Amino acid sequence: AMISPPGGAAAMYYTGPSEDLSRPGRTWYPTNGRTVFPRWSEPTTAYHEGVPGHHLQVAIATINSEKLSRFQRNTFVSGHGEGWALYAERLMADLGFLDDAGDRLGMLDGQRMRAARVVLDIGVHLGKPKLTGSGNWDFEYALDFMGKNVNMSPEFVNFEVHRYFGWPGQAPSYKIGQRIWEQTRDEYAARKGAAFDIKDFHREALNLGGLGLDTLRKALLG
Numbered sequence: 001a002m003i004s005p006p007g008g009a010a011a012m013y014y015t016g017p018s019e020d021l022s023r024p025g026r027t028w029y030p031t032n033g034r035t036v037f038p039r040w041s042e043p044t045t046a047y048h049e050g051v052p053g054h055h056l057q058v059a060i061a062t063i064n065s066e067k068l069s070r071f072q073r074n075t076f077v078s079g080h081g082e083g084w085a086l087y088a089e090r091l092m093a094d095l096g097f098l099d100d101a102g103d104r105l106g107m108l109d110g111q112r113m114r115a116a117r118v119v120l121d122i123g124v125h126l127g128k129p130k131l132t133g134s135g136n137w138d139f140e141y142a143l144d145f146m147g148k149n150v151n152m153s154p155e156f157v158n159f160e161v162h163r164y165f166g167w168p169g170q171a172p173s174y175k176i177g178q179r180i181w182e183q184t185r186d187e188y189a190a191r192k193g194a195a196f197d198i199k200d201f202h203r204e205a206l207n208l209g210g211l212g213l214d215t216l217r218k219a220l221l222g
Helices: 039-049 054-063 070-074 078-094 101-125 139-149 154-166 170-195 198-206 213-221
Strands: 013-015 026-029
Touching: 013 054, 039 054, 039 078, 039 101, 054 070, 054 078, 054 198, 078 101, 078 170, 078 213, 101 139, 101 154, 101 170, 139 154, 154 170, 170 198, 170 213, 198 213
Parallel strands: none
Antiparallel strands: 013 026
């Protein structure tokens, strides 16, 4: 875990290890001018960016050089990668690692933000009418919407809304990916019946490396 340099992203992010493992995988934490960090919001972020989230996912692909091409090892598909990271958060909750009331609140707070930005992305990029008032979604309305529906500082909200305006479809890819991962696991489990082992599912899925969601389903479900 590293403190990220100034001038970069306002949200936590992950960078994977180098192919020869001389550079480790890292989770970067921006301070955004803060000196005090509330603990309740951090565990779910650690699971998302670290293990079993991005670090487990990316590192497995990186070391799988005998089975995967460089494209498979180094390509990050947002729906697949971010979907896995949200899946990992829910997995840790299901396994009891977010039973503390504060930790669970942090996970749900993050889910609320990700749901709100799906609404924003659809509203902005499909030219939808505002939820209140007249006219269609614009930057100021999106900024106000996010400010009212997430637990973020104004500086963080401003950064995030700029990100959504400049990267159509990236925000929904998280939730779409999470849903596909969960649906695929459940269908995989139903087919396996009593023989289902969730560790086998995770191992088989992550050994595929980075790929599209349709390809993931076909590879796991046939």
